[in-house]
Structures are given as C-alpha cells and as structure tokens.
Amino acid sequence: MASLDQIAPAFVDMAHSIVWASVATVDPQGRPRSRVLHPLWEYDGAELVGWIAVGPTGIKRAHIAAQPEISINYWATNHDTCSAECAVEWVFDDDARTAVWEKFKTAPEPVGYDPAIIPPWSGGPTSPAFAAWRLHPRRLRVMPGRVMTQGAGEVLTWRE
Template structure:
C-alpha cells in the first residue's frame, strides 16, 4: 500500500489525461448504473477532491440519496487505468457551482472546457440544470498499461484507514 501523497498526483495526472470516466452509482435496490462523466480533480498536496459538473436528474439524485458513493474508472487504449471509490455530496449553491464552473472553464485542455457548450447550461452556473458533485476518495488505484502488457512498472494503491 502506498501513501496518498504518492498516489494522488499520479492518479490526478492520469485521470486528467484520459478525461472521460465511467462512473457507477447504486440504486435503492442495490442495482448498479454506469454513466460517462468528466470529473475534475484537485490535489493540494494533502487532500484529493473530485468535482463533477452534472445535471441533477431525479435518477442520479435517488441513487446518491440511497448510496452516497461512486466508483470512477478511467481507461485508455494503452491500457493505462486508474480508479477511485469515493463518497459523494451534492452541491447546488451558487458559490460552489460558480467556483467549479470556473475551475472547468480555466483548466487546461483536455480536462478544461467551456461549460456553456452544454445547451442545458446556457443560463450558467446558477441554472437549475447545473449541479456539482464533490467526490472524497477513500480508495485509489493507478496502473500503467505496461504492468499488464509488458510486466513493467508498478500498480499504485492507496486506501484510507
């Protein structure tokens, strides 16, 4: 097992290079549902926090009300993979939504983008169709594709105690 300080920046860099993640939630009956989302990860040297700008659909809200956790998985054709299991909290307030909107808008490509390109967000971060999910990881895994394809490199694992 590795320290968060060793794994988090490597996870963030790989996740931001891949950009799109399969994010799974679980409904009240224990059935999983996956969707493709675009998380943004902040690492300050001590804490890793993920942010997802999303539409607060009744289905997502019901799933996260029943089970406020997600599994986030990234993959690219070179077989680089990274994943996070995290607790989730909804943010609908204008301050948080505005800050996360600006984080996406000002981040470098490919993880950064102009959120106004999403038609249902044409009213900006105060739109009732715009919400933010805050992800607090409790487990991270980073595996360069060379571990699987060539037996080279190292899989990094971190788990909160």
C-alpha cells in the same frame, strides 16, 4: 500500499490525460448504473478532491440519496487504468456551483472546457439544470498499461 502523497499526483496525471471516465452509482434497490462523465481532480499536497459537473436529474438524486458513494474508472487504449471509489456530496449552493463552473472553465486542456457548451447548462452555473458533485476518495488505484503489457512498472493503491 502507497501513501496519498505517492499516488495522488500519479492518479491526477493519468485521470486528466484520459479525461472521460465510467462512473457508477447504485439505486435504492442496490442496482448499479454507469454513465460516462468528466471529473476534474485537485490535489493540494494534503487532500485530493474531485469535481463532476452534472445535471441534477431525478435518477442521480435518488441514487446519491440512497447510496452517497460512486465508483469511477478510467481506461486508455494503451491500457493505462486508474480508479477511485469516492463518497459524493451534492453542490447546489450558487457560490459553490459558480466556483465549480470556473474550475472547469479555467482548467488546462484536455480536462478543461466551458460548461456553457452543454445545451441544458447554457443558462450558466446558477441554472436549475446545473449542479456538481464533490468527491472524497476512499480508495485509489493506478495501473500503467505497461504493467499488463510488458510486466514493467507497478500498480499503486491507496485506502483511506
């Protein structure tokens, strides 16, 4: 099993090159629901933290209240895949939402974008339509596509 120092940079590089991920939550009855979202990851050499800008819909609120865990899976056409299983917490504080908004707005492409392009969020980071999730990974997996297609390279896994 890899250390966080070994896997976090590889995970962030792959995730940020793929950009969009399938993200699954679980409802109060234990039924999964997935959607495609756009996480942003930060690794400071000690801690990996993820951020997802979201609309605080009733469905998302109910799912996270019932089970504050999500599963994230990235896939590219060359079969690069990486995944994260994370504890998740809501970000509703105005200063924190503004900070997350700026993280996305100032991140380099292809992961960076201006959240104001999303029509419900045109009111800015303190709009009631905008919130964020802070992600705390508990498990990571990184598999370069060449592992599957060529039998070359290695799969990295990490658990908290």
